[in-house]
Ligand code: ADP
């Protein structure tokens with residue numbers, strides 16, 4: 061921050077403002093306020109300010125208004141004010157500050173992550189005309205001039221718009237046009253949102269009575285196929301019961317084995333009508349469902365949660381898979397709403413928000429909002445503004461981690477479901493925050509409560525619960541008659557020896573899948589690697605093709621017949637010759653999801669198979685589509701990466717296969733065993749949620765590993781007791797806080813030299829708690845060489861040690877020999 065001189069005695073003119081700029085620059089910047097603007101400038105409004113050399117303008121955010129003139133230099137003027145009321149609340153600004161402080165990043169970086177992009181303008185912002193621009197002609201010469209220019213050329217930067225209008229600061233005009241929907245940001249063009257429509261079939265009003273239906277049953281006696289279609293619809297829609305369901309057109313055709321022509325005929329006769337609705341949204345007039353009555357176990361757990369909240373702001377709920385945690389959350393939501401509070405429901409994956417939103421809207425109505433990064437800019441902006449201006453508009457928000465940044469007014473409860481999930485941590489860019497940990501900070505700012513829920517809680521949260529920092533509640537049985545699945549081990553070494561393998565499948569697993577197929581039940585197969593095979597290898601010398609820009613072996617993708625780098629995304633043509641010895645005998649190594657899918661098609665030709673991994677879910681609705689088909693029973697076997705492990709709730713899954721448990725455990729990471737346990741226990745939890753008994757088969761070579769034993773025994777406590785002493789012995793979390801510094805430079809000797817200087821400087825105070833520098837597992841990415849330094853900071857002396865770290869970083873990187881080396885600071889890396 062700029063050094064300030066206090067105002068002269070007796071003067072308290074608010075003539076200056078401290079501004080957060082949307083840039084990765086540290087600190088706040090002080091600008092002077094022209095007198096005319098003073099009344100309009102309050103914390104949280106956007107102002108237009110120049111920054112740096114040249115004419116560059118930015119929309120900055122006011123943090124503070126005061127009368128203290130900056131000492132070092134002449135303060136430049138604020139040029140204009142963009143908002144009539146704050147765009148960001150005091151709660152939010154305070155939260156940003158806590159976050160920036162914890163993760164050692166700048167407020168500007170937090171601002172960029174927090175605010176929808178449409179609300180952050182700069183000279184370089186690219187503008188285009190919106191489709192409805194023509195309607196916005198107003199007779200205002202400036203606005204019309206800009207719109208006219210955009211009719212002639214595709215896009216203008218804000219800077220160019222200023223030159224065209226002869227204005228130093230074109231932002232207010234541009235902002236008006238953006239608000240009116242006449243202009244769009246250039247980035248918006250690529251995300252024009254078209255919801256995927258789904259077709260449904262319902263009885264016409266005339267046909268929907270019991271009498272009318274019986275009439276049709278008689279009349280259709282001579283058209284048995286149509287009669288069958290009608291009867292299936294009555295069954296599926298439960299239209300004669302008091303719990304009617306909507307019926308999808310595809311689902312009906314499949315279930316009745318009828319053709320589209322027959323359906324059309326019934327529509328023509330006036331029996332059915334077909335209607336469309338965006339996928340994943342319940343009908344607005346869908347009947348509200350009252351709360352279920354909770355089981356005894358659920359009531360006990362709920363009482364534990366409530367009792368926990370009396371004394372502690374955060375409670376951990378350990379509930380086994382399918383124990384009915386979601387129902388419990390809904391009770392707590394209902395209570396919070398009655399108190400007039402807002403609720404935030406966090407999930408680690410965007411896809412899971414779609415599963416939950418239906419359940420929430422069915423109970424709490426259409427005002428339940430969804431927020432995540434796959435919404436378009438405009439949708440995100442609209443939700444932000446609505447929450448700001450109408451505090452009652454969205455009492456419940458479901459979202460992925462970025463939903464933490466929304467403008468809540470009175471946040472009473474945050475639910476963090478699947479709290480152990482590493483996807484809660486943002487990796488790139490800064491702020492590298494952990495949404496679970498920041499949920500606790502956010503709620504504290506509102507005096508609200510946090511419930512962390514999981515079937516496999518993280519070591520950190522269990523530790524906090526056991527040490528009394530968090531409250532604790534437990535659900536140890538599945539809801540209803542469902543029992544936990546039976547988990548079996550399949551020894552791959554032995555199966556290979558006895559020739560009881562077909563490709564990557566043991567006979568035991570194949571057998572279980574065949575039986576499920578025969579009973580029309582479903583299977584989920586988990587494989588940790590996507591693609592066809594992880595690598596090709598030369599049979600003669602062992603050479604493996606690697607990325608030219610990253611030190612990592614390439615993965616073959618059969619669909620596109622190319623080798624791909626999973627770090628930088630580059631694709632290569634498969635080699636025909638070994639680059640080391642010239643041999644042309646290359647073979648494939650290992651296996652990935654794509655390969656599994658292919659093997660399966662040969663082994664079980666009658667099965668309908670789908671694959672769920674990064675490659676098959678690139679499209680906007682791909683994830684929902686695949687899961688939707690699985691949920692409807694149009695797919696028998698779902699093969700996937702970690703995506704299939706996460707919180708999915710399907711009734712008909714009775715077999716789960718984990719194809720290679722060894723891969724999971726062999727990761728050189730302090731959390732490898734914790735993660736392996738969580739992943740296996742979670743994917744196992746997908747089995748037998750309604751039917752019993754579900755079966756889980758874990759294949760592996762090292763099948764008697766103690767961690768697998770704990771998975772088989774469903775023993776979360778055992779896992780905790782095995783792992784905790786190891787963490788303590790090595791001074792790892794929860795006994796310390798880790799900070800990872802990653803240094804990057806094009807030249808290896810430069811990065812190594814700087815890393816050594818930095819590590820030595822840090823050792824002066826931290827001694828042995830500085831590990832490295834070391835090249836990470838993949839030591840070169842996108843042509844940059846990497847070095848990692850890992851710090852174990854003392855939990856109790858954390859503030860002081862972090863300040864020492866900041867100071868040391870500033871000092872070392874102020875040196876011109878080191879400043880070209882880039883450093884990434886990751887606090888609490890996962
Ligand atoms: P979890 O979140 O623990 O995996 P869910 O809340 O999804 O579990 O519950 C599993 C299944 O049991 C769901 O289909 C849910 O609707 C059902 N269920 C849970 N509790 C009840 C209840 N009290 N009454 C009726 N159904 C319930």
Ligand code: ZN
Pocket residue numbers: 598599600601602603638639640641642643
């Ligand atoms: Zn070779």
Ligand code: ZN
Pocket residue numbers: 607608609610625626627628629630842
């Ligand atoms: Zn690469």
